[in-house]
Amino acid sequence: MKLFLIRHAESANNRLALDLGYDEYMAQRYIDPPLTELGRRQAQMVAQHLADNQHPERPSEQSAAPERSGYGITHLYCSAMLRSLETAAPIGQALGLRPAIWIDIHEHGGMFRGNPRTGEGLEVAPGLNRRQIQEQFPDVLIPDEVTDEGWWFQGYEDMPACYGRATRVARDLRRRAQELSNNEVEESVALVSHGTFIDSLIKALFNQIPAREFYYQHYNTAITRIDFMPDGVLLIRYINRIQHLPPDMVSR
Template identity: 40%
Template sequence: MRVLLVRHGQSENNVLADKMTYDEYIATRSHEPDLTPVGEEQARRLAQFFGGAAQPDADLTERRASISEQPVTALYTSPMLRALRTTAPLAAALGLAPEVWVDIHEHGGLFTGDPRNGTAVNFSGMGRAEMQQRFPGFLLPPEVTEDGWWWNGYEEIEQCTVRARRVAETLCAWAKTRKDEVILLVTHGTFMDQLLKALIGAGEQPNFFFSHLNTGVSRVDFLEGGLIAVRYLNRAPHLPLELYTR
């Protein structure tokens, strides 16, 4: 089984974080940022890359082969808006119905305020009816209710670690029954870091971070005997350099 981890396109919060101090950022960030125009273009190029161009392109075919020699067979997405918006054109290009997987949301959950001083405010997120209306064809789990999907306040990094391990255990279980599949997850930077660490058994809080560009792709192969091979990290062959953002 092959798993492709894809970070969402550039979000409004990403832009703020790039030009502000952390204190300024935490005071102004959105609990549910949308994609920027740059993020939309990254998502469009990602979809074109995986879904194939209208005209045959030998270079595109070669670059696509460098990511995965086999086509994507299953598509999962975080329930956060920036991930859903990144997934929508990808799903259309692949002809797949994406499944929302609540456990692959970003560290922290949906909040505003400063968790360092106890002023964080929780938001429940997009409700089921709204998500179905805005993203028709997406498969929603029971955890996405009419009232939303997030009620846990600010999620500390230790809680994110536990959640990433739970996702890693699910992927390892799938590897026994979904051996020929290529599964693509549209998720988030810090969660991707935590999931990769969980998959390689890096320990509680190791002093390193797997960083990803917006729509950067990492590949993990699940081999016979429980062996896990990290084939590559943070590739973006679908983007020109001017669209590299973090």
């Protein structure tokens, strides 16, 4: 099984964080930020790149689905956060896939605004509900966990809880890869997720939790590829690839 981890395109919070210190940013951040204009352009570019038959690896390997273009992605997942949905939508259109929401790949913290360090102004929200997602993203497959009230019904999620969630996702991915290998089936799975969660998931896959002294940085729409080999070995092909973006469109 091939796993592609794709960070969402630039969001309004990413843009806001460039000009503000931590406390001021936390007070002003959006609970569920949309993409910026740059972010929408980035999402279109990564979608075209993933569907393009000229990507570097294609001549040297067999695709999991030869009839599919580009990276041969067979399954596309995203979180229920707006910036992930807005990034996954053009990718799904370019690849001819319906994105499926995977609740557990949301960003660290959950749906919140305010300062988690001090508790000042801290508030949480339930996120988009089923009707809102269906109206805005009619092609998206919505799990039962997204209700008529939303999908986030907890308080602020701390890092230990995020690591626990990443460990659960890593376990699910390993189990899926093993079942595919046992049945001699190949898949190429793409997750459109978030910076801190992608860092946590990579650490969970390689038994590096709770390492906080290093971080797997991903620019907006950066791609990381990890192959699950039949013998259980994980092979990192590349991390934080952004060759689809011109220099003036790279953002963090």
